Amino acid sequence: MALLKRELYRQVNGPEITHTDCCFLVFDTDSKKLYVEREIAHLEANIGGTIDYQTATMDIADYLTQGGQTAGHRELWRLLRTLFD
Template sequence: MALLKRELYRHVTGPEVTHADRCTLIFDTDAKKLYVEREVADFDASVVGTIQIQSSTMDIADYLKQGGQTAGHRELWRLLQTIFKEDNNSEEM
């Protein structure tokens, strides 16, 4: 299975308790499916290096309907606008 990936957003905080949040746009070339994957990881160095990772997938519409406008939302909107940008110099078929 070939997955094409484009990172939309990454945010990391730390140092004692590190929190990482990443959203990635993924196209599964075999299933012909386009979706967003979100991974959230928390690492607590004070509790013998405890790490907790959560991963979820959602379709693009559900991702864009989430509350707030994150950097990931803005990057996805920018990519979509680039894909669907009309070329004013081309003639219609």
């Protein structure tokens, strides 16, 4: 399975990397499916270096109708506009 990914958004919080939030536009070349993938990682340095890692996928329409207008939303809208210009 080949996945083509383009980063839409990345946010890193903390003086050390303690929390990351990334969104990608993903195209699965096998299933011909286009979707958004969100990865969230949180490092608890004071608890023996434990890492909580979550990945979620959603349809593009679901991602765009989420509350708020993040940098990821703006980048996806920009990409969509370039496809149809």
